[in-house]
Amino acid sequence: MKVFLMVLALPAAAGLALWAAVAATSALAVFNALVPVDRGVSLAAEGVPYGPDPRQKLDVYRPAGAGESLPVLVFSYGGSWNSGERRLYDFAGRAFAAAGFLTIVYDYRLVPSVRFPAFVEDTAAVIAWAARSAERYGGDGRGVFLAGHSAGAYNVAMAALDGRYLAAFGLDGRVIAGVAVLSGPFDFLPLDGPSTEAAFGQWPDLGETQPVNAATASAPPFLLITGDADRIVYPRNSERLAAQLTAKGAAARLLIVEGLGHADVLTAIAWPLRWRAPVLDAVTGFFHEIQASAKRS
Numbered sequence: 001m002k003v004f005l006m007v008l009a010l011p012a013a014a015g016l017a018l019w020a021a022v023a024a025t026s027a028l029a030v031f032n033a034l035v036p037v038d039r040g041v042s043l044a045a046e047g048v049p050y051g052p053d054p055r056q057k058l059d060v061y062r063p064a065g066a067g068e069s070l071p072v073l074v075f076s077y078g079g080s081w082n083s084g085e086r087r088l089y090d091f092a093g094r095a096f097a098a099a100g101f102l103t104i105v106y107d108y109r110l111v112p113s114v115r116f117p118a119f120v121e122d123t124a125a126v127i128a129w130a131a132r133s134a135e136r137y138g139g140d141g142r143g144v145f146l147a148g149h150s151a152g153a154y155n156v157a158m159a160a161l162d163g164r165y166l167a168a169f170g171l172d173g174r175v176i177a178g179v180a181v182l183s184g185p186f187d188f189l190p191l192d193g194p195s196t197e198a199a200f201g202q203w204p205d206l207g208e209t210q211p212v213n214a215a216t217a218s219a220p221p222f223l224l225i226t227g228d229a230d231r232i233v234y235p236r237n238s239e240r241l242a243a244q245l246t247a248k249g250a251a252a253r254l255l256i257v258e259g260l261g262h263a264d265v266l267t268a269i270a271w272p273l274r275w276r277a278p279v280l281d282a283v284t285g286f287f288h289e290i291q292a293s294a295k296r297s
Contacts, residue, residue: 038098058106061097072139073101078150080195099284102139128169143177153184161214186211186241217249227260
């Protein structure tokens with residue numbers, strides 16, 4: 001099976017100071033507070049525990065007035081595995097919900113309180129929660145879609161590719177309908193920075209921490225989106241995982257967006273910034289395509 005590669009060219013960007021600013025967590029808080037968000041979305045549940053740790057909580061967004069059996073999407077944010085709060089990603093939860101998905105945004109345990117694989121285990125726990133509890137909010141948990149940015153892209157990729165994490169909750173990979181990963185680190189050995197050293201350095205076999213090494217023919221369909229101007233997580237990470245998935249016989253689609261950096265790929269999801277790149281349309285369109293194919297089969 002071949003990799004589908006798309007390269008999007010964008011016009012010269014305006015307001016570059018904004019795009020640089022949102023890369024910082026503090027700026028992201030301001031961004032989330034001030035940016036106009038999608039309407040027609042309700043926060044169906046807030047601070048729902050999915051585990052005993054204070055960090056193991058999630059929020060649920062749904063299209064206002066929608067019926068039952070909504071497709072379910074779990075979103076995992078980034079932050080080098082050492083920072084992040086789900087409330088800062090309200091804009092993303094509302095964006096996906098406005099596109100018709102029952103959307104779950106969750107917090108996970110962070111370095112230095114934990115190390116690998118705790119944040120992947122938390123991701124698997126949320127997937128299990130979604131599969132078993134989404135129905136009470138109008139979702140269809142029989143096939144869960146996953147999306148993530150940066151470290152969050154790593155989290156969902158590992159949970160989808162390494163079957164041990166879902167197996168710990170009595171599930172197998174068939175519960176995952178599709179995966180969309182934005183600007184993710186998937187092939188980053190040798191460890192070359194303080195954040196990756198802190199998160200993974202203690203693991204005895206570092207090869208086990210790399211998504212590229214967990215790719216199999218049974219992997220769910222993947223959409224990998226990256227910006228060619230990303231100098232935090234280089235596009236080669238997405239290119240290598242896409243190549244490895246297709247080499248194994250799995251379905252992978254690679255989208256490289258010209259002119260976008262690391263944070264840009266995420267903030268392009270926000271309602272007023274969608275002119276920068278069709279990231280939201282690419283993700284939701286990919287998931288809807290999978291849905292349509294499943295209904296035909």
